[in-house]
Amino acid sequence: MAQYSDELDGVLVALADPTRRDVVRRLGRGPQSVGDLAREFPMTLPSFMKHVRTLEANGLIRTTKAGRVRTCELRRERLAVVDDWLAEQRRIWEERTDRLERLVTDPEEQQ
Amino acid sequence: MAQYSDELDGVLVALADPTRRDVVRRLGRGPQSVGDLAREFPMTLPSFMKHVRTLEANGLIRTTKAGRVRTCELRRERLAVVDDWLAEQRRIWEERTDRLERLVTDPEEQQ
DNA sequence: GCGATACTTAGCCGTATGGCACAGTATTCG
DNA sequence: CGAATACTGTGCCATACGGCTAAGTATCGC
Numbered sequence: 012m013a014q015y016s017d018e019l020d021g022v023l024v025a026l027a028d029p030t031r032r033d034v035v036r037r038l039g040r041g042p043q044s045v046g047d048l049a050r051e052f053p054m055t056l057p058s059f060m061k062h063v064r065t066l067e068a069n070g071l072i073r074t075t076k077a078g079r080v081r082t083c084e085l086r087r088e089r090l091a092v093v094d095d096w097l098a099e100q101r102r103i104w105e106e107r108t109d110r111l112e113r114l115v116t117d118p119e120e121q122q
Numbered sequence: 123m124a125q126y127s128d129e130l131d132g133v134l135v136a137l138a139d140p141t142r143r144d145v146v147r148r149l150g151r152g153p154q155s156v157g158d159l160a161r162e163f164p165m166t167l168p169s170f171m172k173h174v175r176t177l178e179a180n181g182l183i184r185t186t187k188a189g190r191v192r193t194c195e196l197r198r199e200r201l202a203v204v205d206d207w208l209a210e211q212r213r214i215w216e217e218r219t220d221r222l223e224r225l226v227t228d229p230e231e232q233q
Numbered sequence: 234g235c236g237a238t239a240c241t242t243a244g245c246c247g248t249a250t251g252g253c254a255c256a257g258t259a260t261t262c263g
Numbered sequence: 264c265g266a267a268t269a270c271t272g273t274g275c276c277a278t279a280c281g282g283c284t285a286a287g288t289a290t291c292g293c
Contacts, residue, residue: 020140029131030208039214046239056240058204058282076145079239079290087215090208091286096143097201097208104198139251157269167270169252176250190260191267235293243285250279258271263264 021069132180149196
């Protein structure tokens with residue numbers, strides 16, 4: 012019954028952490044290396060890397076390694092799955108509003 | 123530096139669970155009692171109640187008790203905080219796009 | 234080549250999360 | 264009033280999460 016979307020689930024789990032959300036925000040301005048990003052957060056590199064991996068595993072970023080530097084790039088299009096979910100919610104409750112509307116204008120529909 | 127919004131954080135944490143997302147979806151069609159909702163999920167009532175409390179604590183729903191029945195109602199306006207965050211992201215990367223645009227059309231900006 | 238740099242791997246640790254069972258309380262209904 | 268209903272409270276449990284340290288690997292730059 013419940014339409015469990017693994018895709019949406021992963022994206023929301025990834026975004027439900029302030030550090031990861033901030034990484035997304037920073038990458039919105041352009042690609043950056045793991046080291047440069049990590050320097051902005053009050054935690055060790057290994058801890059930070061976990062967030063990077065989470066973001067990548069859930070498709071929010073893409074990373075590539077050149078030499079010893081790993082560069083992170085935002086995958087903006089992935090945020091669309093959140094947009095889509097929000098849009099569906101809106102559709103659902105507008106349907107409901109319409110139904111209530113009809114109940115008022117057409118009293119015969121009332122049971 | 124990182125703009126940690128507790129409000130946004132709570133809403134995203136609440137939505138990062140499939141059960142809670144499904145509750146939001148169902149409530150989009152109209153208010154429902156805890157019992158009616160719980161019947162749709164493969165878990166015990168106490169477990170389900172935790173999700174209800176989480177949703178309420180993060181402002182996504184409002185609940186009221188009449189007699190022995192607790193009714194849940196969606197607070198649609200709270201989803202706006204997610205919308206707002208997404209909008210901010212879009213603003214950030216559009217700014218970047220504009221900047222790149224200028225670099226192409228006005229070569230003097232290049233270092 | 235050797236030191237510095239930039240991750241990466243491994244493992245530990247405390248807390249939070251999401252589930253359970255079981256017992257209790259408060260209403261409602263016959 | 265007594266049984267059924269609809270939560271509610273308590274406590275337990277396993278796993279996941281987010282942090283850490285310590286040690287390892289792979290470039291890069293002199």
